[in-house]
Amino acid sequence: MRILSGIQPSGVMHVGNYLGAVKQWVTHQSADSLYCIVDLHALTLELDPSVLREQTIDTLATLVAAGLDPDVCTLFLQSRIAFHAQLNWLLECVATFGELSRMTQFKEKAERKGGYRVGLFTYPVLMAADILLYDTERVPVGDDQLQHLELTREIAERFNNRYGDTFTLPEGMLPPSGARVMDLQEPTHKMSKSVASPLGQITLLDDPRDIERKISRAVTDTDGEVRVDWENKPGVSNLLEIYAGFSDESPHDVARRYERYGELKHDLAELVISSLSPIAQRYRELRADPGALQSVLDAGSLKATHVAATTYQRAARAMGLYAPGA
Numbered sequence: 001m002r003i004l005s006g007i008q009p010s011g012v013m014h015v016g017n018y019l020g021a022v023k024q025w026v027t028h029q030s031a032d033s034l035y036c037i038v039d040l041h042a043l044t045l046e047l048d049p050s051v052l053r054e055q056t057i058d059t060l061a062t063l064v065a066a067g068l069d070p071d072v073c074t075l076f077l078q079s080r081i082a083f084h085a086q087l088n089w090l091l092e093c094v095a096t097f098g099e100l101s102r103m104t105q106f107k108e109k110a111e112r113k114g115g116y117r118v119g120l121f122t123y124p125v126l127m128a129a130d131i132l133l134y135d136t137e138r139v140p141v142g143d144d145q146l147q148h149l150e151l152t153r154e155i156a157e158r159f160n161n162r163y164g165d166t167f168t169l170p171e172g173m174l175p176p177s178g179a180r181v182m183d184l185q186e187p188t189h190k191m192s193k194s195v196a197s198p199l200g201q202i203t204l205l206d207d208p209r210d211i212e213r214k215i216s217r218a219v220t221d222t223d224g225e226v227r228v229d230w231e232n233k234p235g236v237s238n239l240l241e242i243y244a245g246f247s248d249e250s251p252h253d254v255a256r257r258y259e260r261y262g263e264l265k266h267d268l269a270e271l272v273i274s275s276l277s278p279i280a281q282r283y284r285e286l287r288a289d290p291g292a293l294q295s296v297l298d299a300g301s302l303k304a305t306h307v308a309a310t311t312y313q314r315a316a317r318a319m320g321l322y323a324p325g326a
């Protein structure tokens with residue numbers, strides 16, 4: 001089954017990225033899965049070019065450290081494959097202004113910041129191109145990307161109806177727990193790389209003391225009962241969700257074992273530290289050899305280009321462009 005997913009090199013990966021997406025990527029990796037560092041998407045943010053370059057290699061090293069094996073799956077960099085931007089244009093001529101205006105993420109971000117880049121508005125179309133280029137059947141993502149995935153399906157269906165059967169319709173894949181991890185300090189907002197929240201995020205590279213400090217200071221409530229109740233107890237529910245994501249249980253089962261917040265926080269910190277420490281250690285080893293990481297990207301881009309070229313040309317021909325293979 002063809003799987004594709006991506007991550008922005010927009011900061012240090014956090015447990016939301018890990019539980020929502022990357023942990024599933026590792027479980028489902030095969031010769032038919034492609035994972036992409038979507039650096040073009042990161043251009044919608046204000047990032048210093050040298051920071052973006054560093055973060056791209058950091059992201060790659062973190063993905064490999066988390067368990068993606070470049071000898072098993074294809075790991076590549078979006079900007080290395082020009083077909084993403086080319087297919088994006090074809091799809092911009094299929095998507096409508098109205099449907100992009102309805103994207104919740106755009107509305108939230110545009111509200112946070114005036115003078116946003118046009119790319120912030122159109123990036124869901126580029127995401128559709130990322131997915132459709134590879135005849136993707138399943139897209140393992142966190143819950144925040146489901147609306148963009150639905151848009152991808154709508155664009156693909158419209159294209160197929162208008163120009164003939166061209167694209168595979170992809171389906172999302174959510175993890176049983178951890179599909180939406182919230183900020184530890186503001187549990188009604190999702191944990192997000194590009195939002196500064198030093199105490200609210202646990203990154204994959206945090207040292208054990210920081211992990212413990214962040215979990216012990218996580219916002220809870222005064223009710224004192226350990227149970228899942230997102231409406232009234234978002235902080236505690238979030239801690240249970242993170243626990244369940246790491247231990248592969250249901251948050252309700254975890255809740256049944258605890259009577260006090262302190263015990264839950266203590267055990268959660270231990271679980272997170274023991275899960276993340278090997279990743280941080282492996283990351284440091286990998287990061288010490290940037291040449292080897294570059295080679296991973298070179299090899300991955302070569303493999304991905306072949307698939308992308310075929311699909312792009314099929315789509316271009318269907319729309320009436322003179323593309324090779326006609």
Ligand code: AQP
Pocket residue numbers: 005006007008009010011015016017018019020021105140141142143144145178179180181182190191192193194195
């Ligand atoms: N809080 C989260 N909980 C579960 N899954 C999450 N994902 C992101 N945040 C959470 C999933 O991680 C994958 C990569 O997404 P991303 O690179 O867009 O991550 P981000 O942390 O959301 O990064 P940014 O730069 O801060 O992006 P925006 O500005 O879009 O929020 C995806 O599969 C995502 O679902």
